[in-house]
Amino acid sequence: AQRVTQPEKLLSVFKGAPVELKCNYSYSGSPELFWYVQYSRQRLQLLLRHISRESIKGFTADLNKGETSFHLKKPFAQEEDSAMYYCALANTGGFKTIFGAGTRLFVKA
Amino acid sequence: DGGITQSPKYLFRKEGQNVTLSCEQNLNHDAMYWYRQDPGQGLRLIYYSQIVNDFQKGDIAEGYSVSREKKESFPLTVTSAQKNPTAFYLCASSPAREPNEQYFGPGTRLTVT
Numbered sequence: 260a261q262r263v264t265q266p267e268k269l270l271s272v273f274k275g276a277p278v279e280l281k282c283n284y285s286y287s288g289s290p291e292l293f294w295y296v297q298y299s300r301q302r303l304q305l306l307l308r309h310i311s312r313e314s315i316k317g318f319t320a321d322l323n324k325g326e327t328s329f330h331l332k333k334p335f336a337q338e339e340d341s342a343m344y345y346c347a348l349a350n351t352g353g354f355k356t357i358f359g360a361g362t363r364l365f366v367k368a
Numbered sequence: 369d370g371g372i373t374q375s376p377k378y379l380f381r382k383e384g385q386n387v388t389l390s391c392e393q394n395l396n397h398d399a400m401y402w403y404r405q406d407p408g409q410g411l412r413l414i415y416y417s418q419i420v421n422d423f424q425k426g427d428i429a430e431g432y433s434v435s436r437e438k439k440e441s442f443p444l445t446v447t448s449a450q451k452n453p454t455a456f457y458l459c460a461s462s463p464a465r466e467p468n469e470q471y472f473g474p475g476t477r478l479t480v481t
Contacts, residue, residue, distance in 0.1 A: 263410065265410075268408070291468055293468060302472045302473065302474055303411075303458065303472040304471075304472065305468075305469055305470065308468065308469075345410060345411070347410075349467070349468050352467065353467060353468075354399060354401075354416050354418060354424070354467045355413055355416070355426065355427075356401075356411075356413065356467075356468060356470070357410075357413075358403075358410030358411040358412075359410045360408060360409050360410045361410055
């Protein structure tokens, strides 16, 4: 079954601390992996995708096919990173995206 | 102001009534999507449309219907056959060549009593 699992509903860290939001997936083909973010009172938006291999707002995510994981990391969390984060996968070029349940990140001052 | 609009923000209906949620985009995107979001769950795909006059069922299409008569519009009807219609509904759109770069609307919270 195709599934995205985000094991943490809530993650709380102090400002300046490293943060890692976990994402594991099960998929039979070659998926594309994404992270979406929703800041308070804003719309859900794409944060980054694994094929871009880029860092957005200091966040990076590496696709580990052996562990079927796509964890989101940032070395030094900022208060403005507080948001809801969703991991998602889709088949390459496909229109059906599967979302995880989301992790709420709270960065404390 | 470009983007996706959904109306209304809040919608209340009595059980047994059909209700239609609006989604409009002026991004010139070919593809549009409807998701449902329930507490503690991720977004689940209801229907999607790759192009005008064409749409496909998502993972939870039962009890819902859509139409795509115009590129800009993708209304979702929640029918009385939908057993648990109370939820938060999100509409999205994307370029057809980049289906995974989805732009989301603000959502409509539907409450059925």
